[in-house]
Amino acid sequence: MASAEIYRYLSIESKKYGLDPEGYLVDMNDWSPAVAEALATEEGIALTSEHWEILEVLRDFYARYEMAPAMRPLVKSVGQILGPEKGRSIYLMRLFPGSPAKVAARLAGLPKPTHCL
Amino acid sequence: MLLHVVNRSPATSRVYQQALSGMSSEDRLLLIEDGVQGALPQLVPYYAGLEGRLFALKEDLASRGLLGLCDASVQVVDVDGFVELTEEAERTVSWY
Amino acid sequence: MREQHDDNDLLVILRHGPHGSSWLKEGLDAALVAAAFGRRVSLLFMGEGVTALMTNQQTGALGQKGTAATLEMLEMYDIETLLVDAQGLSCLGLSSEELMLEVECLSSAALARVLSGHRLVLTF
Numbered sequence: 001m002a003s004a005e006i007y008r009y010l011s012i013e014s015k016k017y018g019l020d021p022e023g024y025l026v027d028m029n030d031w032s033p034a035v036a037e038a039l040a041t042e043e044g045i046a047l048t049s050e051h052w053e054i055l056e057v058l059r060d061f062y063a064r065y066e067m068a069p070a071m072r073p074l075v076k077s078v079g080q081i082l083g084p085e086k087g088r089s090i091y092l093m094r095l096f097p098g099s100p101a102k103v104a105a106r107l108a109g110l111p112k113p114t115h116c117l
Numbered sequence: 118m119l120l121h122v123v124n125r126s127p128a129t130s131r132v133y134q135q136a137l138s139g140m141s142s143e144d145r146l147l148l149i150e151d152g153v154q155g156a157l158p159q160l161v162p163y164y165a166g167l168e169g170r171l172f173a174l175k176e177d178l179a180s181r182g183l184l185g186l187c188d189a190s191v192q193v194v195d196v197d198g199f200v201e202l203t204e205e206a207e208r209t210v211s212w213y
Numbered sequence: 214m215r216e217q218h219d220d221n222d223l224l225v226i227l228r229h230g231p232h233g234s235s236w237l238k239e240g241l242d243a244a245l246v247a248a249a250f251g252r253r254v255s256l257l258f259m260g261e262g263v264t265a266l267m268t269n270q271q272t273g274a275l276g277q278k279g280t281a282a283t284l285e286m287l288e289m290y291d292i293e294t295l296l297v298d299a300q301g302l303s304c305l306g307l308s309s310e311e312l313m314l315e316v317e318c319l320s321s322a323a324l325a326r327v328l329s330g331h332r333l334v335l336t337f
Contacts, residue, residue: 070249073289
């Protein structure tokens, strides 16, 4: 969960965005595609259209359910919206290495998923 | 057979109803903490139908001054008896 | 559902309504975590817990998030077995058609079977 406390800042040009200790945006309203790009750079990811459509799925998920999804529901959601080819954990692992649910939520400007370790 | 444990009095809480809904005809019910009030003759009718399967914890009755006042249909068990009931049951379900 | 004793099955009993306490939220959290880790989770709404399923829930007076959005989300976690204590509903004069999700109403006898059919039961 996003804590209200700012631990460090993400700087883009002259603007500063507060991040929590785990690198999630403290204020969700700070999010913009430019912020996503900067967060992705920190993760060593160059965002492609394949990444963006996943971030979109995540933002829709949050808008609807008020929570960031764990891996299983993320996979299910992606499968429903983008088709079964993409609704697979291996596909998401390739785009967002490590822990896709957490990394993708961070880039999408969502709080940390509540129901995963 | 499951052991159900209730720690609230039927005089102040409806949790006893949930326990009763969850009980099968072999399950047992143990009253502990404030739940032991349910062993009093005035309140024991809430547990009608549980004859032989209704227990109350002696220590909790004693500490509340209720030990001698239980209805005859209630079996009073001490902490060791509680442990035995737990061992005899497949599992324990608490209602609080 | 009867006497299966599948060790992967978890029954979460929710006995509190939204907003009054954090019980409901904590019970749902436990269910979601278990589901995220692959357990097959069933939810049983008992007593006052049935009010978690009311339609048209809103945020609290101080803007607190409710639990309705979380309930909508259950299907994304593959939590599809939603059981309701029929007595809890009738106590409040409600019927299962008025609820926000499709549920299975259980008589007291069916409820006892569900309880003894689950090795893992968490009560909230």
